Amino acid sequence: MATRKKVTIDGNEAAAYVAHQVNEVMTIYPITPSSPMGEFSDAWSAVGKKNIWGTIPIVYEMQSEGGAAGAVHGALQAGSLTTTFTASQGLLLMIPNMYKIAGELTPTVFHVTARSLAAQALSIFGDHSDVMATRQTGFAMLCSNSVQEVMDFALISQRATLESRIPFLHFFDGFRTSHEVVKIEQLAVEDLRAMIDDTYVKEHRKRAMSPDNPFIRGTAQNPDVYFQGRETVNKFYTDCPGIAQSAMDKFFEITGRRYNLFDYYGAKDADRIIVIMGSGAETAEETIDYLNKNGEKVGMIKVRLFRPFSVSHFVNAIPKSVKSMAVLDRTKEPGSIGEPLYQDIITSLSEECPFDKMPKVIGGRYGLSSKEFTPAMVKAIYDELKKDKPKNHFTIGINDDVTNTSLDYDKNFTVDIEGMFCGLFYGLGADGTVGANKNSIKIIGEETDNYAQGYFVYDSKKSGSTTVSHLRFGKSPIKSTYLIQKSDFVACHQFNLLEKFDMLKNVKNNGVFLLNTPYNQEETLKNLPERVIKQIKEKNLNFYIIDGYAVAKNTGMGSRVNTIMQTCFFAISGVLPKDEAITKIKESIKKTYGMKGDEIVKKNYDAVDKTLENLHKIDIKTINDNNVEVPPIVSDKAPEYVKNTLAKIMEGLGDDVSVSEMPVDGTFPSATAQWEKRNIALEVPEWDPEVCIQCGKCAIICPHATIRIKAYGDKILGNAPKTFKHMKAKGKEFEEGTAYSIQVAVEDCTGCGLCVEICPAKNKKEVKRKALNMIPQIPVREQERENWNYFLEIPEFDRTKANVTTVKGSQFLQPLFEFSGACSGCGETPYVKLVSQLFGDRSIIANATGCSSIYGGNLPTTPWAKNNEGRGPAWSNSLFEDNAEFGLGMRLSIDKHNQYAKELLARLAPQVGEQIVNDILNADQTTETGIYEQRERVGILKDKLKKVDSPEAEDLMSIADYLVKKSVWIMGGDGWAYDIGYGGLDHVLASGKNVNILVLDTEVYSNTGGQMSKSTMLGAVAKFAASGKPVGKKDLGMMAMNYGHVYVAKVAMGANDTQTLRAFLEAESYDGPSIIIAYSHCIAHGINMSKALENQKAAVDSAHWVLFRYDPRNAAQGKNPLKLDSGAARIKFQDYAYMETRYKMLTKSDPKHAADLMKLAQEAVDEKWNLYDRLSKEDKN
């Protein structure tokens, strides 16, 4: 019998573990939450891990899921065992090929982390909406409910597909299963070997296309035979369930784990059952045990094989005692009679009813987008089934106060599992809390007999993000697939999170509370919120404190308190004997950091040793009450919707938002980020007017729009707060008596320091001091809040008077993109903000899915704002792949409105007057003044229209605003522009339509975690290019220039802000397609984000990033349209590249290969420069 290891891994790793060993080719495309499966596979192939036939599988990244499915289809047709991994919209993009693959009876398994589909909103979280959209493709569908099952079913499905020839979609719940780390038994290679019958592998190969045995497949068929051809597969589908069951039987023989197509669990004589698929079944199982122990008779059917649906297997699984059943779907099919599983169950029972009297069957929806599904909800469903007339088509887990579908449930009902330890850890992303907890689970799971489970909740901000880790340990397998409701242990790794979360609400009496505090004991107690003190006392908690920051600082760990807090956890919790735990932590440190060098290991060891002497237990009797109140989540001045609804989401109470509080069509107010004061910066910039030269560079580079500039009449300064700073405005353009202020929104600042880096003004007495200097935030928070509020009251600068062609002048314009949740020091947002400043009051934005759509539109708030007139960017995200087309559609619509408005205007001239009609139709809208005047005219027109009683006047009234110029911006990252959206982007460029495309080029997929794109540079390391990208970067700019009619610019704000500004103004003014490719430094480059402007400069100085503007208007005048704005290389490419981890890491893992690639990269850079240089010097006459 094979020896099987116990491992603590997540669902993605479990699936990839099997898939990598039973396939030859894997073509993938990253999409959350499935990306890690491809990444694991790639990493394994990169280190030479072989499959069960002793060969290393090829892992290949494609340009889209559509591409991945096409490549799978091709690889299958050519005879390889092939797989892919995907989710959500990615799976939808595979549907066309899924029909083909199934239609041709081709064995394969797609492993899918089931995820919500973008409907009223995108969601990265788990439900079955995506997989249910493929149930008609002909794929078999097998569902895993837990991480163990993911590994098991990955193998069972592989065996079944090979034998049945029906392709399988093996799915499990996104995040809840794909990202839950849990202890499981890992299948041995012998198990895999024993399950895969090579006879079928050879048959698969035999059916492959080969010129040595030629045939054609993929014909076109006519009405005479298509129908018959479609019916040929019936027998295969009839046989498939039996084959799947026999694969399960074989698996049982090998491993002792028994699965069936439909598994019944619960009382043999149950009167009520539920039918369910996915991770919710685990929670149901836990609840069933509890309820049956307490005298109830309940059970459940776990549906494993959903397609082909075997009616006979299903009806045979139902206990005859059942009186009522609830069928639970984790999806929504609006307009249907019921969701898919419900419909299938109803149909099954009507076709083969095993009962004399048909039981009551109701259907319900639960758990959309990873909505919690708890024992309380399971109990509520069983309780509902007791009723004579249970609610059909119910929902559970939400409060549907509109159509009243929801079942009530007792939120206080929990199921206590004996001997299970539950711990909650609140931390910051940056402090390494999650990493440490994953490590703890591994220690406990792999080094002890305990079972262990970890699930991690992240917030949707990329800067200052908080994490909550849910850890469970126990002597029996853990079935709790929901967040911890009652904890034995709570650790707060960041003092100020005590204000944000009511984290002691659910800790048990006599539990443990561990607090990382920047204060000593006395100060800690003085600063604890009163709420916390009360809870500590009431619950008689064991309260420990440590100044983890001091320990981290003293041991060279910087701000990462991970190892320190992990040591505290083991020291206090008693999960392991202390000494043993310390030894295990150190072993694990060696394992985790060993490859990064001895110094790192040593630092971590030091941190462990120093921790224990700094950990103190507080005698809670000594704690006095204080009056520290938790501040309100949002200001009282906020709009009602923000105060009543969005604030709940900010507070982590979004589950309490009712259906009626949500918009029906996904429309939310803009300008809401201003109310979410996150106070995440430890240090913020302080303005020194004595030194300032009023250049505006700090404001243009600020990624979060927290540095603002205003010039205004100094008379209003009489009301200014005492500490409000101002100086005389410098420059001839200002009238006498004009004051100038730079104000920092310290509560919104992320403390990135880019403003300080770019500031060119230095103090003459002490050059380290600039016009902006970083200072601690807390001491100035109150004062600067007052100053900021005062600053907001100062009138905005008159747009028509700003010289927008200079950096200085442009920065008087109000940003209409502010306080986003982007990474601190983000390289993309300064460009986005610039668009909002220059054109925001007339722009419509199509935003591709990616970083920019997340920091732009992830609830609770949006940074897209509006000005005092109520105008601002109208923003929307459609999908990832269609953004260029989405934007073009907007353009077409705007053009149509404009055209129709002009037609109506002409028709209505007699009623509204020739003069205004002519003025509007002939208006020059090329300047801010021109646009302002046109708006005034349209205002007059509207007044006149009010007095005209005609349908045409009403019509014109509804579209009159389109007589004012509108600016369409199509934004997204390089993943969109170079890869998945390129086809559309190319078409839009070719269209000649007046759209502006902004490519936020980070040269890598940033939002999904650093996968290679076609923009990735030769030699750079990225996921799927672990050995450095071997081929060059696609030259999107050159491709766009080829059209001749496209305005093209390549910019890098950190290297040349004036050129950037010019490019944006020129692009927008060009009446045709424009594309700006903007160098965006990124956290995925592995750089110092506060010094990232140096990287931008170096990218330009090395001629890797050639700044240019290609303006077709110049060609029309006989001039060379291409103007280079940067010169020949002043430094070598490697001098730039090795400033960044993405290039440098290869020199540490494979120096020889790194050197070879660097040589090629330099040649590519030189060649490209020569080409650009030559083109820019061509005489067009």
Added chain:
Amino acid sequence: MDLSTKYMGLKLKNPIVPSASPLSKTVDMVKRVEDAGASAIVVYSLFEEQITHEAGELDHYMSYGTESFAEALSYFPNASEFNFGPEEYIRHINNLKAAVDIPVIGSLNGVSAGGWLKYAKQIEEAGADALELNVYYIPTNIEKDGAVIEEIYLRDLNKIKKNLKIPVAMKLSPYFSSMSNMAKKLDDAGADGLVLFNRFYQPDLDLVDLEVVPNLELSSSFEMRLPLRWIAILHGRIKASLAATTGIHTHEDVIKMLMAGADITCLCSEILANGVGRITEILKDLEKWMEEREYVSVEQMKGSMSQKSVADPAAFERANYMKALNNYKLLI
């Protein structure tokens, strides 16, 4: 004509030894240096801080931003093993030993005894014929006593000497209160050679950006005067070999250093500026000069103008300063 010399027990065919510099970065270049006539090579320095820094930097940037955001729990692929510092250097020493016949002298630059010892041992195991220790220490702490600084040098040397079999040279700073006493202490502690002196690169001020900028200027012959004086003073008074470095550009510079008492002369700037061929030229000129003046060996010249051997030993002392000043005034 016998140009051979002995340095730390190593028998060298002539006194020209290129010092630690980028010249030794590639095997090919070292081969060229050998072909040009160099009698040994001091390999570029392994910097302790660099190893620590690079490891820390990689760890920081690879983990920065990870486990924070649900869609991007990491930003880099799981790489295989990373090599920091010594491995590459050690491999290089190994390769050099296989490729050239001249002695290969490893060089370590740093300040901590712990890290040094480990790397020194690895350099020895890689086959280096000797080791040069370069304590590049700028004592900026005004609370720190000079004796404490001296102790750092002695501590490092002691530890390494105890654990290494190959000869060890100490590259020194000229800024000791009592240079000759310090040299003696190092000699007593077992230093096989003293390299005079470390050339500290002095930063410059950029008046446009108001920044302190690193500035690497190649040396000039004038700069050899400082080591020249101290080699002349130390020659014959300590057991350790003496290597002259800084400002040696011509055969005359070499001769002066030898006459002052150096066992070898280490060239760097001259080769970096004018190519490897300068080694051949200087050797040729040296030979010619010796022939013309009927010197038969380097050994004969060595120390012939050291403080002990010159008619006016005070010329290396304060009296020389007075004289120089007086002469200077006369020139005005």
